[in-house]
Amino acid sequence: MKRFVFAFIAAYAFIFLWGWLLNGVFLKDVYAQTPNLWRSQSEMMSLFHWIIIGQALIVFSFVMIYATGFAGGGVIAGIRLGVLLEIAAIGMRLGFYAVQPFPGKLVLYGSIGGLVEMIIVGAIVGAIYKPAGPRTP
């Protein structure tokens, strides 16, 4: 339980920082190309707690999947889990691209950023949390 909490806090701290760096700094100009699709800055700030809750839910679910032993143990297992989950998320991102008028490069850069994010989250969780062993039927 203690390691679960440590893994959660470390991964959450990273995902929060990376989310700000990727979306708030690196991709800022790309987002600015489609202002109609986004809330105003002040509106986003008033809903900022949903970003915190959303990121916490993502990290909690990731650590939970890892901790239940589905993925095995170790840094490599954590990275492998992160890569598989992110590639599935890229599929969902493509679905959003089909229905929302995003620029294609936002999907591309977002997916690359997401892959980097989940690889590092996987490595952090894999390094800190040691599951009992792979789940058996």
Added chain:
Amino acid sequence: MNWKKFFIAFVAAFGFIFLFGFLWYGKLMNGAHQEVPILWRTDADFGNHFSALVFGHIVMAFFLTLVCGRFVPAGGAGACATLAILIALIYAGADLITFAVQPLTTKILCGWIAGDLIQFAIAGAIIGALYKSESRMTT
């Protein structure tokens, strides 16, 4: 990994995810989506990007099947559905973040989260029921 069973499970998962997505997000939630029309492509533009939707669903179904096949090698509807629900919670987290940055209504947010959970739970159960490793089959 039993690739024949994997392929059957993948095709079934893709068929379900695509059909569910069409019914839930495209039909049932159409009214809610139309409350914020600025967020969506026009019908003609959507038609031009339809291949991205199909490809996205193929990627999602393939990797959900891969995750279930790899991490729950013995299969089983319950175990795979459990794993898929945990994965759906990751998507629910992403939905919450989207709600904070895009002008979605709470109705859309709730519909998306419920859709993710139902879609993944059933898709996981389908994959788990169809995909069983050799060891499980012989015991």
